[in-house]
Amino acid sequence: MMPIDSVDKEKSKRYFDTYTDRATVVPISKFKIDEEPQKPKVIRNLILDELLLDGNAKQNLATFCQTDLDENIHILMDKCIDKNMIDKDEYPASAEIETRCVNMIADLWNSPVSSDTIGCSTTGSSEAAMLGGLALKWRWREQRKKQGKSTDRPNIITGPVQVCWHKFALYFDVEIREIPMEEGRLLSTPEEILKRVDENTIGVIPTLGVTFTLQYEDVQAISDALDQYEKETGIDIPIHVDAASGGFVAPFLQPDFVWDFRLQRVKSINASGHKYGLAPLGCGWIVWREKKDLHPDLIFNVNYLGGNMPTFSLNFSRPGGQIIAQYYNFLRHGRAGYRAIHQVCVDHGIYIAQEMKKLGIFDILYDGKGGLPGAAWILKKDAKVGFNLYDLSERMRSRGWQIASYSLPGNASHMVVQRILIRHGFSHDMAELVVDDLKRSIDHFAKHPMVSGLTDEEGSTFYH
Known part of the structure; x- marks a missing residue:
């Protein structure tokens, strides 16, 4: 392949595409500032490409922070x-x-x-x-x-x-x-x-x-x-x-x-x-x-x-x-608007908690009522399943969902909780999708059980 430097410069000027520009065919700078400037739109696109790895913010059900902002x-x-x-x-x-x-x-x-x-x-x-x-x-x-x-x-x-x-x-x-x-x-x-x-x-x-x-x-x-x-x-x-x-x-x-x-x-x-x-x-x-x-x-x-x-x-x-x-x-929203937005979010949390309870393997720690919009549960002590909640969170990531699983502090550190937060920008259709994916993940572990060992302080699971 002909090196980029040997391409005829006049020909390069006549034909420009973001992904034929020099900045796209050499490694992007990571440790020092380059000597020469680059085309702003090319650099913008390179950075946006890297940011794709951050995932879809709408599917982040672990954060309390708002991710849906109007124009x-x-x-x-x-x-x-x-x-x-x-x-x-x-x-x-x-x-x-x-x-x-x-x-x-x-x-x-x-x-x-x-x-x-x-x-x-x-x-x-x-x-x-x-x-x-x-x-x-x-x-x-x-x-x-x-x-x-x-x-x-x-x-x-x-x-x-x-x-x-x-x-x-x-x-x-x-x-x-x-x-x-x-x-x-x-x-x-x-x-x-x-x-x-x-x-x-x-x-x-x-x-x-x-x-x-x-x-x-x-x-x-x-x-x-x-x-x-x-x-x-x-x-x-x-x-x-x-x-x-x-x-x-x-x-x-x-x-x-x-x-x-x-x-x-x-x-x-x-x-x-x-x-x-x-x-x-x-x-x-x-x-x-x-x-x-x-x-x-x-x-x-x-x-x-x-x-x-x-x-x-x-x-x-x-x-x-x-x-x-x-x-x-x-x-923009007034009190009535905030009330309507948060009530819808609460309703979605209640629905998810109810659906999780129907599965029979979870104890619902928070059913979505009386607090923040969302739900939280733990595995029943006698649940005979081939996974723990860390496994379930990791499996859900393959579908794009980010769901928090963590051990509680203090004298309840033996309890591992899975929590879903609902924020503005979440629909009932999305609630059904996350429930379906949770069920699909549980079915996967029934066929392919994980043998889980101890977890480290950050909640990472070691398998053997």
Whole structure:
């Protein structure tokens, strides 16, 4: 074959095709930047070709994050690609929209002063959670100093939480007292929380939509228990609700479930706009009950970007498109639209749970009712099958589906759960397709059983 360099240059100019261009017939750069530039459309296509290996986002039933975005969000994101949310002096309209979103969310979560509270956007609920944790620590530390007491042993009490709270505890020198899961009790309870609180507890962190089971923890019962604890001890312990997923579900589908600022002890709430808030990836929110609940020492004022701007974040420069898209969703859908979208998703989760139960080999851990849209199950202890749930997840990948299987933390680590999440963009037809493929995979293992051994810490199965 004639080397590409020896092809007549004039002939090459007369005939151009993306896949005859030089960049397509040599290895793509992976370790250093090439000396010469390349045609932009050719490089774009090469990168898009590689991204095909990421799979179909619609079939990703493992992620909480929104993957279905309408054309108007794409337009808004494109128009906002150059907007830096930190520079409120240069982008005052974007800053105003962020404030409107904070006020709308505060109202959604029943803040007593929703039009005059304080909050901010973040890159996601993990950053927002850390900001909430920092506010709890500063509040506790100030109270301890006024009492003349030590401030060197702060702790937080949580149920089974997402890794961001372990990061918060490590990064900001706070002990995390995570209530371990037990078979028969997979959520935190007031009784378990009261066993662990003391004068060094900066806050209790219930989760509205536990990552492992999709269920809501009973924030009101926890708040009532802490009210009684304060009466008996004089120790006032605030609540921060990690509503990463449930914060944009419960207000629409379970409005009578009391978990938010209707409880005076709830001082702050974090949520992901890019989960059930329907915004693109990179959008989170933190809102405090009232301005006084965020210590002023945590707010920085900078003036070197053109104006005097208060800021409270772990990041600095960040894109504004996600916040604009969040505002678009609030205006576009309204409460009725969010309610309709999430109810459809819940219905699909309930259907899948019912179909899995009919198979007779699963115990349904979460049936899709009362929490996040989705379902979760475990294999029955006496199920005589030729696979484990890791095998089943791996088999489903051959059909394009990504379904999470994982062992539970704490004292329930012997329990392996399979979980399906339903998000906007999922239809009943797709629910039937995933059920059919699950049945087809189970039938495959009946004919070709896997002999499974131990699993490593990441859940990879070893066969022998």
